[in-house]
Amino acid sequence: MYIGAHVSTRGGYLGAAKKAFSIGATAFQYFPMNPRSLSTKSLNLGDAEACAQFSRNHGMLSIGHAPYPLNPAVDDGERNRMVQLLTNGLEITEACGSIGLVVHFGKYVGKDPLQGYKNIIQCLNSATRAYQGPSLILLENQAGEGAQLGLTWEEMVQVRKLCEQPLKVGFCLDTCHAFASGLWRGYDWKELEARGEILEYLPHLKALHLNDSVYPYGSRRDRHANIGTGYIGNENVQQLLASKYVKHIPIVLETRTASDGTHRDEIALVKSLVNTNH
Structure with missing residues (x-):
């Protein structure tokens, strides 16, 4: 299985891949551009291609994460900026050999949530x-x-389904978000998996953000806890890790680093939970 963590790109994209490999990861996530900004980034093709080659050589999978301000649900006036960011991120992730770009579903502040969904679809279509x-x-x-x-x-x-090109769109499941929103109770993965198959969500699952939750089920609070230290717990994480839908996709930790500044021990813990399943 492909298990790893979010890593810094301070040393470039190749540096991110090497950092992930050095802590025992077989998957990693990175920010293709500044995570706090709506600025696009010029692509350093040599660095990105070296990242892709290193990942191939070491059997690693990767995903990029879009900047936090990227909001596909915004109205017309702001959409062009979001589309530029999306396409820039996709070009960089492609060059880095990554599966794709993780994008938060979107926040809509207007009165009609239906307009928010329409905005998201139009933004994805343009991109x-x-x-x-x-x-x-x-x-x-x-x-x-x-x-x-x-x-x-x-x-x-x-x-x-409503996008013009649905084959260009997949899903990334965040376990903390699923728990906080009320989607996943933690102990009911088998039932949720059966529903995800019927809905045709899980067949298009391309990445997993593996995070425990600081707050209880249904809290609507987005606070990641390290695996086994939150309200989800190791047993429930283990049940999810036994799913056939996560066997061949990048599983990425977005949790606090340990005292050594890495996720080395937590990656080893997740691997041990997988091995106990067998």
Whole structure:
């Protein structure tokens, strides 16, 4: 299985891949551009291609994460900026050999949530018209903090189906968000998995953010805890890790680093939970 963590790009994209490999990861996530800004980034093709080659050589999978201000649910006036960011991120993730770009589902502040969904679909359509490569937009479920969109699999599946090019859109499941939003109770993965198959969500799951939750089920609070230290617990994480849908996709920790500044021990813990399943 492909297990790893979010890593810094301070040493470039190749540096991120090497950092992940050095801590025992077989998967990693990185920010293709500044995570706090709406600025696009010029692509250092040599660095990105070296990252892709290193990842191939060491059997690693990767995903990029879009900047936090990227909001596909915004109205017309702001959409062009979001589309530019999306296409820029997709071009960089493609060059780095990554599966795709993780994008938060979106926050809509207007009175009619239906308009929010329409905005997301229009934004995704514009981006997939502009970008023709293999990198996927990976819609991430939300915790329900400050926005009520993107909490259910039904919404995410429907938005994907209504896109002009659904094959360019996949999903990234965040376990903390799923728990906080009320989607996953922790102990009921088998039932949730059966529903995810029927809804056709899980067949398009391309990445997993593996995080425990600081707050209880249904809290609508997005606070990640290290694996086994929150309200989800190791037993429930273990049940999820036994799913066939996570066997061949990147599983990425977005938790606090340990005292050594890395996720080395936590990656080893997750691997041990997988091995106990067998």
